[in-house]
Amino acid sequence: MFEQLKEKPADKILALGQAYREDPRETKIDLGVGVYKTPEGVTPIMRAVKAAEKQLWEIESTKAYTALAGDPAFTDAMVGLVLGDAVARDQVSTIATPGGTGAVRQAFELVRMVNPGARVFVSDPTWPNHLSILAHLGMEVVNYRYFDSATCAVDFAGMLTDLEGVRAGDVVLLHGCCHNPTGANLNMTEWAAVVELLNAKGALPMIDIAYQGFGDGLEEDARAVRFVAANCPEMLIAASCSKNFGIYRERTGILMAVAQDATLGKITQGNLAYLNRQNYSFPPDHGARLVSMVLTDADLRADWQAELEDVRLGMLKLREQLAGELQRLSGSDRFGFIAQHRGMFSRLGATPEQVERLREDHAIYMIGDSRINIAGLNSETVPILARAMIDAGV
Known part of the structure; x- marks a missing residue:
């Protein structure tokens, strides 16, 4: 029966992540996989979740x-x-x-x-x-x-x-x-x-x-x-x-x-x-x-909302920084949409050829349709991405 199975196409996002991990360049930037990351590149456990987990460990009495x-x-x-x-x-x-x-x-x-x-x-x-x-x-x-x-x-x-x-x-x-x-x-x-x-x-x-x-x-x-x-x-x-x-x-x-x-x-x-x-x-x-x-729990919820708000505002700040840096380098406001978009993602409008050039020449990894994960950036890598985008003709 199993000989009738056909090979399924690889998930493009997961394949991109594998290519990123195999890239030896120290300057590489991963903007592909859609998970939140801190400026240090870590996906953290939120404070309130960690506190709840500790409570649960103490009080949980069954796994039924x-x-x-x-x-x-x-x-x-x-x-x-x-x-x-x-x-x-x-x-x-x-x-x-x-x-x-x-x-x-x-x-x-x-x-x-x-x-x-x-x-x-x-x-x-x-x-x-x-x-x-x-x-x-x-x-x-x-x-x-x-x-x-x-x-x-x-x-x-x-x-x-x-x-x-x-x-x-x-x-x-x-x-x-x-x-x-x-x-x-x-x-x-x-x-x-x-x-x-x-x-x-x-x-x-x-x-x-x-x-x-x-x-x-x-x-x-x-x-x-x-x-x-x-x-x-x-x-x-x-x-x-x-x-x-x-x-x-x-x-x-x-x-x-x-x-x-x-x-x-x-x-x-x-x-x-x-x-x-x-x-x-x-x-x-x-x-x-x-x-x-x-x-x-009122206290846990308040702490969770405060940390979530910090996450949200951090991504907005990165959006504004990237839009501003691109405006400075290009002399154009055509990238203003980045600051207007919301959430972790933006589609930059780059062609597949430009996306490939960003990967090959600058070790910047993004999905082929030019979707980037804003949370994959930090204040130091934003200028690197902006310069690379201009160099690639985005």
Whole structure:
């Protein structure tokens, strides 16, 4: 049987990381892999998470399973974090998942179970794993325009034009904040127009929010998700704790299904639990329990929010420094978009040839579409990147 297997293409981001590790040049800079790093190049354990882990070590008395849907303390805390008071709690069905990726996968599984013919409209570009999962599930994908490579901003007119093609029962996948890979976000006026269109068409919004707190702040980053929840009959939300809690390897995420008709909650919850049972049975708990401890303890939460704000402001400072350095070197404000983008990522607008030149001539590693991880920089490497970009003709 195994001889029928075909070799799968290597993950481009992971392959880039391997090439970086094998590069002997001491001046090399890794802007590829999407994890937060301190100026020293370390992905730290957040103070509040470490404190919660110490507490948990003292008080945890069992490693028995939790519930199929995950620990209620975790799901309740995450609903509060993401949705606030946008909708009543009984309008939200939830399952804990192995990371945000698990939430995305379960969301697509739910859609396919309910409507096998549903098309999924996906921004061009989007996180590559969205497309990989959809292809694996055999679901039809329709791209909609999102990023204007000339202005490095949202092509909202193109986006709306393409979304006019949605039909009742289709799904439109949106990024809640800090769009990956571009860093370019919709404003609230644009969100309102999208909601109006989707409601008129009878399409289901699905929001992937993986970077809450990395853009404009915890509350502001959730604003769009809450607006959609309050103004659409139904929606799906896939949320990740990997970035804003720094617990990447603990694989902690949540899928939420929001329905204005709260009578649908029981059957929706049952179907979500069923999907967990079919895929991995009981979800992992360690990271989820740390998150719930941090969010429900006033002191831990305050410390977590303070550290998260430091992370956010540090990335904004790097954005402003890079934009300013490029303006100084180029004599042009064409790179001002870098300071306007939000989150860990920006797409620079470089060609694949320029990206290759940056790697070969300057040991600067980024994805072929010129997506960079801002958190891979520090105040000393920003000028190096800026000079290299000008030298490469970006």
